[in-house]
Amino acid sequence: MIRTLSLALAASATLIAPVSAQDQAVPETQAQVQLSFAPVVRQAAPAVVNVYSRRVIAQRTPFAGDPFFERFFGPQVREREVNSLGSGVIVDASGVIVTNNHVVQGAQDLRVVLSDRREFEAELLLADERTDLAVLKISTDEALPVLPYDDAGDSEVGDLVLAIGNPFGVGQTVTSGIVSALARTDVGISDYAFFIQTDAAVNPGNSGGALVDMDGQLIGVNTAIFSRSGGSNGIGFAIPSEMVRTVVEAALVDGEIIRPWLGARLQPVTQDLASSLGLDRPRGAIVADLWDGGAADRAGLEQGDVVIAVDGVEVNDEIGARFRFATRMIGDRAQLTVLRDGRERVLTVEAEPAPGAVEGARMEISGENPFRGAELVQLSPAFNEENGIDPFQDGVLVSGVSRRSAAAYFGFRPGDRILSVNDERVETLIDLNRILRELEGEKTWPVEIERQGERFSRTLSL
Structure with missing residues (x-):
């Protein structure tokens, strides 16, 4: 493959007697060069x-x-x-x-x-x-x-x-x-x-x-x-x-x-950031955002902290920190070493699942509205993590569109995020369901969506 x-x-397997770092050496004699890997x-x-x-x-x-x-x-x-x-x-x-x-x-x-x-x-x-x-x-x-x-x-x-x-x-x-x-x-x-x-x-x-x-x-x-x-x-x-x-x-x-989720958005420390933070060199990952009430937030992590190690192992970007945290089982505790105001601190973070449902709450839209025929899913950190979406992104996402439906006619596509309907912000499926019931039978529908990072506003006419 x-x-x-x-x-x-x-x-x-039986283990060979371990060799300490102090005992490691470059071969110096012919006999040492001819040593074999066969016992291993x-x-x-x-x-x-x-x-x-x-x-x-x-x-x-x-x-x-x-x-x-x-x-x-x-x-x-x-x-x-x-x-x-x-x-x-x-x-x-x-x-x-x-x-x-x-x-x-x-x-x-x-x-x-x-x-x-x-x-x-x-x-x-x-x-x-x-x-x-x-x-x-x-x-x-x-x-x-x-x-x-x-x-x-x-x-x-x-x-x-x-x-x-x-x-x-x-x-x-x-x-x-x-x-x-x-x-x-x-x-x-x-x-x-x-x-x-x-x-x-x-x-x-x-x-x-x-x-x-x-x-x-x-x-x-x-x-x-x-x-x-x-x-x-x-x-x-x-x-x-x-x-x-x-x-x-x-x-x-x-x-x-069940993957543990830190609940913090990290970004690499560039040379410019390192200089502004007073670091001797670019190292660690800076906390750009925190999920309110998440594991990192409860542990005392703050925006602007620089995470330099997880369980004593140095990290230099979000991927490294994410990997180290992901090797913990749910309920374990991880030690985060952070730099704050030029001083090192050690914070204890509990490994816990991301909030929300991995499968995501879903709703198929019917009735007289532009979304008829669309399947919508509720975004959450758990769902987003499993599907490669920014875990901090919330709201309602179009997950499917039936052929020859009103949603297909109006051009909705899987991946569209519904931001507002009739100038009301849509944060949950409950919000959208209520708005659709209130506007049932209306001929014009102001809608704002996000597609591939760009926002679009249109007024749809039934």
Whole structure:
């Protein structure tokens, strides 16, 4: 399976005695140069599996639905079986496996092959498109080898790493490299982009496989490579183990992911902002807005504060802070280090869900009005977060328009936000429903909407 950035989608125990940062050193002798990764591979590789997915798709010919062709040549819609291959990592001895969402997306059958060639049918416990992670379960009576998470989270640029997976379906393969960069946020692969970059060769089929450190611990799940040809160019990306653990725990405990929401809009600190704030260099993320009564507001965060760390880990933009906060479970407490008036403060913020309903309250419009035939949804932080909308945006959004309806005739489109009707501000579905009842039968309807960031005002005539 390949996704390009140009993206080619990448793939993908007993612990070795850990090596402290003080003990790390550049090889100085021939004997040291000839040291082998084999002990790490022997312990880590049995916990990396192959994941096979199968789905059936319908293909329509250009003549589908044509009575003449279908009478003489049979149905013009044919089914085609699509098979795809990826990798996965056993993270629980009972048979819990984590892989990439894109490896299993749309699959009707899932099969897992262990490193010793045993095959199992797999059950999908959770698939999360926003993190590009999925959790599978296979049934077995014996304890399986497990790849432990890197709990320390102390990987550094330059550390040696191994990528283990099944590239191009040739069989389990191990490649080596280093951590090229940490906290990559400009990759554009998922909503929670905060990737480990590595030059260890990863290729299609490695997706969902393991990125392992020299302690034999899982530091990330390989998910993508930057490539124009589809092959490895030495720029691979892995989802950090902190997020992997969070998704796996959510699958096992709740069967769904309930994401914590900070309730603060952050923006990067530029050089100009840093100078005006008296900072020695651009760092952290400045608080531009707060959700009234949200977790950050209750914790004492203020506009103008500069968030420089979450749980002791430095952050430099909203994406970094969002990732760190998203790795907390609901009910946990996170420590935010902020700069205010030139002094550092530590605030405790509770991880809680975004306000509102993820699905969003909806209403289909009927009656004699210009909105007849439109489906409207109530905006809220929870709904907006799940659908890639500014979480601070409120009001009512057009989510669908029926063909040949009044709403379609007047040009309403999905994504339009209804700002006002008859010069009355619309903030909720209840507001709009009341206004429509009061104006039932009117011939002229002053309407203001927002479309792709621009506001439009028109008077519609029935």
